[in-house]
Amino acid sequence: xxxxxxxxxxxxxxYAGRPAxxxxxxxxxxxxxxxxxxxxxxxxxxxxxDGAPLRRYLQRLGVDTAALxxxxxxxxxxxxxxxxxxxxxxxxxxxxxxLRYDPGAALDPIRACRLLYVPVFDHTLPWVRWVLEQAxxxxxxxxxxxxxxxxxxxxELAVDRAAYVFAGLHAERQAAEVExxxxxxxxxxxxxxxTTLGPRGASAHTREGRLDLPAPPVPGxxxxxxxxxxxxxxxFLAHAERGAPLPAAxxxxxxxxxxxxxxxxxVGPLEPEAEEG
Numbered sequence: 086x087x088x089x090x091x092x093x094x095x096x097x098x099x100y101a102g103r104p105a106x107x108x109x110x111x112x113x114x115x116x117x118x119x120x121x122x123x124x125x126x127x128x129x130x131x132x133x134x135d136g137a138p139l140r141r142y143l144q145r146l147g148v149d150t151a152a153l154x155x156x157x158x159x160x161x162x163x164x165x166x167x168x169x170x171x172x173x174x175x176x177x178x179x180x181x182x183x184l185r186y187d188p189g190a191a192l193d194p195i196r197a198c199r200l201l202y203v204p205v206f207d208h209t210l211p212w213v214r215w216v217l218e219q220a221x222x223x224x225x226x227x228x229x230x231x232x233x234x235x236x237x238x239x240x241e242l243a244v245d246r247a248a249y250v251f252a253g254l255h256a257e258r259q260a261a262e263v264e265x266x267x268x269x270x271x272x273x274x275x276x277x278x279x280t281t282l283g284p285r286g287a288s289a290h291t292r293e294g295r296l297d298l299p300a301p302p303v304p305g306x307x308x309x310x311x312x313x314x315x316x317x318x319x320x321f322l323a324h325a326e327r328g329a330p331l332p333a334a335x336x337x338x339x340x341x342x343x344x345x346x347x348x349x350x351x352v353g354p355l356e357p358e359a360e361e362g
Contacts, residue, residue, distance in 0.1 A: 088124070088125035088126060088127055088149070088198055088199055089116075089119055089124055089125070089126050089127070089198065089199065089200045089201075089202055089226075089322060089323075089326070090126075090127045090128070090129055090152065090191075090194055090195060090197075090198035090200070090201050090202065091111075091112040091113075091115050091116040091119070091126060091127070091128045091129070091202045091319075092112060092128075092129040092130060092152075092191060092195070092201055092202065092203050092209075092212070093110065093111050093112035093129075093130055093202075093203055093204040093209050093212075094110035094111055094112055094113075094130060094161050094180075094183060094204065094208070094209070095110040095112050095113040095128060095130050095131075095132060095136065095139055095143075095153060095160075095161070096109055096110040096113070096132075096136070096139070096160050096161030096162055096163060096181070097109060097135075097136075097139075097160060097161070097162045097163070098110075098162075098163050098165060098311065098350065098351060099162050099163065099164045099165070100165060100166065100167065100349070100350075101164070101165070101166035101167075101176075102166070106162065107349070107350035107351070107352070108138075108139050108142055108350070108351070108352055109163055109311070109312070109350070109351050109352075110161060110163070111204035111228060111315050112128055112129075112130055112202070112204065113128065113139065113142075113143065113351075113352070114312045114315030114316070114319070114351045114352060115202055115204075115228075115315045115318050115319040115322075116128050116143060116146075116148050116319065117143075117146060117319065117351075117352045118315060118316045118317075118318070118319025118320045118323070118341055119319040119320075119322060119323050120146045120147060120148060121319075121320070121341065122319065122320050122323030122324060122337070122341070123323060124319075124322070124323040124326065126147075126148045126149065127148065127149035127150070127151070127152055127194060127198065128143055128148055128149070128150055128152065128153050129152035129153060129191045129194055129195075130152075130153055130154070130183070130186065131153070131154045131155070131156045131182040131183060131185070131186040132153060132154070132155050132156070132160045132182065133155070133156060133157070133158045133159045133160040133181055133182045134155060134157070135159060135160050136155070136160035137155075139160065140153060140155075142352075151194070152190075152191055152194040154186070154190060156182040156185055156186065157182075158181050158182040158184075158185060159179065159181035159182065160181055160182065161178070161179065161180050161181045161182070161183055162178070162179045162181065163175060163178050163179075164176040164177045164178070164179075165311065167308075167309050167311075167349070170307065171306075171307030171308055171309055171310055171346065172310050173309060173310055173311045180208050183208045183209075184208070188211070188212040188215045188216070189215075189219075192219060192220065195216065195220050195223055196220060196223075198223075199224065199326070200224045200225070200226055200248065200322065200326060201216065201223050201224065201225055201226065202225075202226040202227075202228070202318070202319075202322065203216070203225065203226070203227055203228070204228040204230065205227055205228060205229050205230065205234065205235060205239075205243070206230055206233075206234045207234050210234060210235070210239075213225075213227065213243075217246060224247075224248045225246060225247040225248060225249075226247060226248060226249040226250075226251070226318070226322055227243045227247045227249070227250050227251070227276075228250075228251040228252070228314075228315075228318055229243060229250060229251065229252045230252065230253060230314075231252070231253050231254060231255075231259075232252060232254070232259070232262055237265065240262075240265065240266065240269065241269055243276070244266065244269035244270055244272075244275050244276045244278060245269070245272070245274075245275060245276075246276075247276040248276055248277070249276055249277050249278075249279070249321075249322060249325070250266070250270075250276040250277070250278045250279070251278075251279050251280075251281070251314070251317070251318045251321075252266060252278070252279075252280050252281070253280075253281045253283075253314040254280050254281070254282060255282070255283065256282040256283065256285040263280050263282075263288065266278045266280060266290060267288075267290040267295060270290035270291055270292065271290070271291075271292055272292065273292060275292065277289060277290070277291050277325070277331075278290040278291075279317065279318070279321055279335065279338075281313070281314045281317050281342075283300075283310070284300055285299070285300065286298050286299040286300040286339060287300075287317060287335060287338070287339055289331055289335050291331070296331055296332060296335060298332070298335050298336060298339055299339075300339060300342070300343065301339055301340055301343045302343065303343045303344075303346045303347045304343070304344070304347050305347050306347070307346045307347070308346065308347055308348055308349055309346065309348065309349045309350065310346050311350065311351045312345050312350070312351025312352065313342040313345050313346050314342070315351060316338070316341045316342040316344075316345045316351075317338040317339065317341070317342050318338075319341075320334075320337050320338040320340075320341040320342075321334050321335060321337075321338040324337050324338070
């Protein structure tokens with residue numbers, strides 16, 4: 086039981102004005118960050134036949150893709166565009182084969198992993214509830230994204246049941262949600278909660294208190310913030326699971342996010358064959 090299983094969406098990010106999509110999806114992005122930080126990683130979920138280059142990309146990194154099934158249908162796609170300041174604006178999300186995926190197919194890989202990372206949104210929320218019922222002793226890292234697909238009751242459940250909880254929030258508009266998560270994290274046995282706050286950096290909340298770190302400068306300036314939150318999650322998990330102190334783990338995570346913000350795409354420039362034709 087030595088590896089992290091990233092279980093969720095592996096897909097294509099379709100950029101407005103760019104003819105070929107780039108690899109994306111939270112599970113792929115987080116697995117990439119984990120591997121860059123030296124962790125042993127597997128990925129689970131589903132691809133369509135058009136996702137074969139994504140599998141090859143992960144395999145070249147040394148990621149175990151045995152639990153990444155191929156189903157008939159399209160690989161998930163996220164349409165987005167990059168704004169003038171490098172922030173990204175999401176458009177249509179097409180889940181493709183995720184709509185046909187049976188979470189029961191991952192039971193054995195879940196039981197074999199040390200830690201299960203799941204990005205929580207509409208299509209994966211039922212997967213998390215299934216895990217809580219079918220494999221209740223699984224150590225979990227749950228990414229609640231911007232909280233748009235979860236309610237306060239699930240937020241509380243996530244912090245109580247997981248080892249780590251992540252959320253990408255707006256420091257001003259979602260200040261109440263940051264404090265709500267911090268309150269849950271102060272309980273005995275609760276998760277370590279990491280909230281990324283865009284250009285404001287990130288905060289880590291534990292029973293002992295709160296740690297705030299600023300965002301480091303982006304070398305060359307911000308190009309595209311897609312995948313920055315995933316970079317924080319994967320890097321933080323790799324360091325925390327090795328026993329790194331909280332400031333070191335969060336600092337390394339923010340440094341990785343700054344490097345990601347400096348290039349187009351969540352995982353950066355790829356070899357030509359890794360892009361879909």
